[in-house]
Amino acid sequence: MSLLLTAMTLVLCIAMIVAAFVAILGKSLPIAILAAGLVSLVASVLFVILASPDVAMTEAAIGSGLSTFLFFFVLGRVRGGERDGEDEPGSEHG
Amino acid sequence: MNTVLGLLGGLFLIAGAAFLLFGGLGLVRMPDVFNRIQAGTKATTLGTLFSLAGAACLQPEWTLKLMLIGLFILFTNPISSQVLARAAHRSHAEKSALTAVDRLEDDQGA
Amino acid sequence: MISLFVSLLLFWLLLNGSLAGDVVMVGVAASLLLAFLFRDGLAIFAEWRxxxxxxxxxxxxxxxxxxxxxxxxxxxxxxxxxxxxxxxxxxxxxxxxxxxxxxxxxxxxxxxxxxxxxxxxxxxxxxxxxxxxxxxxxxxxxxxxxxxxxxxxxxxx
Amino acid sequence: MVKRLLALLLLAAIGGIFTTLVLGYMPDAELNNTARYYADHTAADIGSANLVTAIVITYRGLDTLGEVTVLFLAAAILGLVLARGRRQVQARRELTPVGELLTTGSRVLVPLIMLLGVYVFVNGHLTPGGGFQGGAVIASGVLLLLLTDPLRQFAHTLIAAVESLAGVFYVAIGLMGLFLAGGFLDNRFLPIGTLGALFSAGAIPIIYTLIGLKVGAEFSVMLSDLSDTEAL
Amino acid sequence: MVEFLIYIAAMLVGLAFLLALYRFFKGPSAADRVAAFDVLTIITITVIVLVALVEGRAIYLDVALIYALLSFLGVIVVARYLERGL
Amino acid sequence: MMIHLAMATGFLLILIGFYGALSNRNLLRMIVAFTIADSGVNLVIVAIGYMPGRTAPILDATVKAGDAAARVIDPVPQALVLTAIVIGVGVTALMLAYAYKLYEKKRSLDIAKFTELRG
Structure with missing residues (x-):
């Protein structure tokens, strides 16, 4: 049965890396935050596969839950700054 | 393990996984957000319920907890879909060109 | 409030899957406290006949x-x-x-x-x-x- | 552009180190001495079925106290940072009202979520979970309340009272361990009981309940502080 | 025999996961991605139950329980953000 | 094999997170990148604690107290990660509060606009 777990790990690892890329390079900020939540979600499943249900539960309750909420709370407050610091023509480079 | 029960459980698991697959397929193939939410929520709810039933057949002593998980899914999953559909409609998500009538938009006077 | 208490207790017992004395004791205490805190809350059995x-x-x-x-x-x-x-x-x-x-x-x-x-x-x-x-x-x-x-x-x- | 190139170079160097680490790693076949000690002695000494709980609460209990303090400080600083210049609540911008479905659903679900949190931290020594997870679950329930009723005047005093009382009792139980048993936060001043029962493992269920309440209250304070802020 | 059936089920679930993931990356609108996220969390519950079956340990189910009760919260937060209620 | 896969993913997540934090100028995006690096670190530590063929360090009907040392994995890294995640979300909340305050002052989340931070 360990073959099954390895295959699952492979799929989840790929999902995680791609989600992380979306979070870093994605176009809009809400989607980046959602992708970070997806990274947490997949990480939590990986923790279950790696035989650490305690950590998986923490990640499930906190990582894919509370921290996403925190981000969206703040993002809802600063809607004007959503696109700040992106490379559009005319903005100076730091 | 009782072989008949084991076989039944395995078949239930496969049926559940197949419904999950239909949900994923619907998510990819449907033309707009609302249809995707429809396919997603129905297929995944029943798929998860079937997988839980399969697991209960394979490990009968887990039944209570699996039943509880199933109940919660049955309760929370539609709520999240409805809230999401409402938000999608309010944020003027694109509707498929096939959409025949939109009484909600008519009534909101938008 | 009583229906909320009953449904919370039922939920607790299903969750623990046991009827041992200590489990029931803690469950009654926790459900009472929560039922008191959420007096205006709804239970699954509220309004059910x-x-x-x-x-x-x-x-x-x-x-x-x-x-x-x-x-x-x-x-x-x-x-x-x-x-x-x-x-x-x-x-x-x-x-x-x-x-x-x-x-x-x-x-x-x-x-x-x-x-x-x-x-x-x-x-x-x-x-x-x-x-x-x-x-x-x-x-x-x-x-x-x-x-x-x-x-x-x-x-x- | 130079900056980005430098960053990429730095990352490449770190990546090289990581690659050698991964390629050279061989998993142990046996537990190391510390872990073996925990695995052999926890059941008899502490009475906790969950080894992680035993480590977090007893073997490394002092660290956990420190961690709860750090979390408390984070919540307090967050409140301080956001409190300066906070204006009155009525100046809020128009929010889309919550739908009836979500209101009803949350009123049904919030007590259940809270009870699940209680289950998670009371059973911390038997099942995965414990104070931190249970606290997070309770904070999620509070979040659902905040979401469905954004203007609800939150029971700040209740939360603050729960938080400080839980902290005081936590330290008090630690001191009881010091005087009645082997050391600070020793759980054995209460009977260890049989492995697998709810009332077992000495004081661990009590300590985890207190931690759960404290963590839940701290997260709730953070959430309500953030949601009380003005939209800019 | 049962193991073989579990293998097939896991394969189908993995395929469903990848399909939902595809929708998550493809978009196009934010609501689409949230719908895909919702489906992914629910598939996750099945994955955890499968892992629990393979390892034969009931304690993993507690994680699935947390997901079943809390996963809808994330979707609701994002939905409220999208309809400007946050 | 599984361990190496998980570890490599964890390290890759750390790198991706660092890259995101270094290359973005939007404060919130930098915080998102930090949380991703955080998940990567947690994943690496948990992967180090895993041992093939063993199971979770919780005793119940399937894992008896007597043969625990032969059947369970190392519980210490799990205890570490458990606390790291909780502290991590506290730190994230603090960072977000500061970002909110900075936006209140400057009406921008672009770090290039915060000139007084320059040396």
Missing amino acids: PNTLATTVRYFFFFLKELVKANLNVAKIVLAPSLPLTPGFVKVRTRLKSRMGRLLLANSITLTPGTLTVDMDGEWLYIHWVSVDSAEIEAATAAIVTGFEEYLEVMYG
């Missing part, structure tokens, strides 16, 4: 049947190469007054073939329908709501 148990069971099986039908319907649409869809938003009427009954009605509609509750406003429900047969209020109500409403009206009023 206990003398309609038979209807509830029948409703449950009717719901399961509809759920399976809904999934076969989804499978049929998804697997068909041409995607046979005529989606639209329709407006239907409900007679239910109790909040729990309305919530269950909306959830049931969401999980049955081709319909998804989008919004709720007084007696009106706005529903996304995958294959609109009729945009008229009465016809749509008869097609979507009536089946569940019969049961829920007995159960919750």
Whole structure:
């Protein structure tokens, strides 16, 4: 049965890396935050596969839950700054 | 393990996984957000319920907890879909060109 | 408040899966505290009439049947190469007054073939329908709501 | 552009180190001495079925106290940072009202979520979970309350009272361990009981309950502080 | 025999996961991605139950329980953000 | 094999997170990148604690107290990660509060606009 777990790990690892890329390079900020939540979600499943249900539960309750909420709370407050610091023509480079 | 029960459980698991697959397929193939939410929520709810039933057949002593998980899914999953559909409609998500009538938009006077 | 306490305790016992003395003790204490804190909260059994148990069971099986039908319907649409869809938003009427009954009605509609509750406003429900047969209020109500409403009206009023 | 190139170079260097680490790693076949000690002695000494709980609460209990303090400080600083210049609540911008479905649903679900949190931290010594997870679950329930009723005047005093009382009792139980048993936060001043029962493992269920309440209260304070802020 | 059935089920679930993931990356609108996220969390519950079956340990189910009760919260937060209610 | 896969993913997540934090100028995006690096670190530590063929360090009907040392994995890294996650979300909340305050002052989340931070 360990073959099954390895295959699952492979799929989840790929999902995680791609989600992380979306979070870093994605176009809009809400989607980046959602992708970070997806990274947490997949990480939590990986923790279950790696035989650490305690950590998986923490990640499930906190990582894919509370921290996403925190981000969206703040993002809802600063809607004007959503696109700040992106490379559009005319903005100076730091 | 009782072989008949084991076989039944395995078949239930496969049926559940197949419904999950239909949900994923619907998510990819449907033309707009609302249809995707429809396919997603129905297929995944029943798929998860079937997988839980399969697991209960394979490990009968887990039944209570699996039943509880199933109940919660049955309760929370539609709520999240409805809230999401409402938000999608309010944020003027694109509707498929096939959409025949939109009484909600008519009534909101938008 | 009492119904909230009872349902919380029931939930606790199901969760623990045991009837040992210490489990019950902690459960009673925690449920009492929570029932007191959320005096205005709703329980699953709030507004439910206990003398309609038979209807509830029948409703449950009717719901399961509809759920399976809904999934076969989804499978049929998804697997068909041409995607046979005529989606639209329709407006239907409900007679239910109790909040729990309305919530269950909306959830049931969401999980049955081709319909998804989008919004709720007084007696009106706005529903996304995958294959609109009729945009008229009465016809749509008869097609979507009536089946569940019969049961829920007995159960919750 | 130079900056980005430098960053990429730095990352490449770190990546090289990581690659050698991964390629050279061989998993142990046996537990190391510390872990073996925990695995052999926890059941008899502490009475906790969950080894992680035993480590977090007893073997490394002092660290956990420190961690709860750090979390408390984070919540307090967050409140301080956001409190300066906070204007009155009525100046809020128009929010889309919550739908009836979500209101009803949350009123049904919030007590259940809270009870699940209680289950998670009371059973911390038997099942996965414990104070931190249970606290997070309770904070999620509070979040659902905040979401469905944004203007609800939150029971700040209740939360503050729960938080400080839980902290005081936590330290008090630690001191009881010091005087009645082997050391600070020793759980054995209460009977250890049989492995697998709810009332077992000495004081661990009590300590985890207190931690759960404290963590839940701290997260709730953070959430309500953030949601009380003005939209800019 | 049962193991073989579990293998097939896991394969189908993995395929469903990848399909939902595809929708998550493809978009196009934010609501689409949230719908895909919703489906992914629910598939996750099945994955955890499968892992629990393979390892034969009931305690993993607690994680699935947390997901079943809390996963809808994330979707609701994002939905409220999208309809400007946050 | 599984361990190496998980570890490599964890390290890759750390790198991606660092890259995101270094290359973005939007404060919120930098915080998102930090949380991703955080998940990567947690994943690496848990992967180090895993041992093939063993199971979770919780005793119940399937894992008896007597043979625990032969059947369970190392519980210490799990205890570490458990606390790291909780502290991590506290730190994230603090960072977000500061970002909010900075936006209140400057009406921008672009770090290039915060000139007084330059040396």
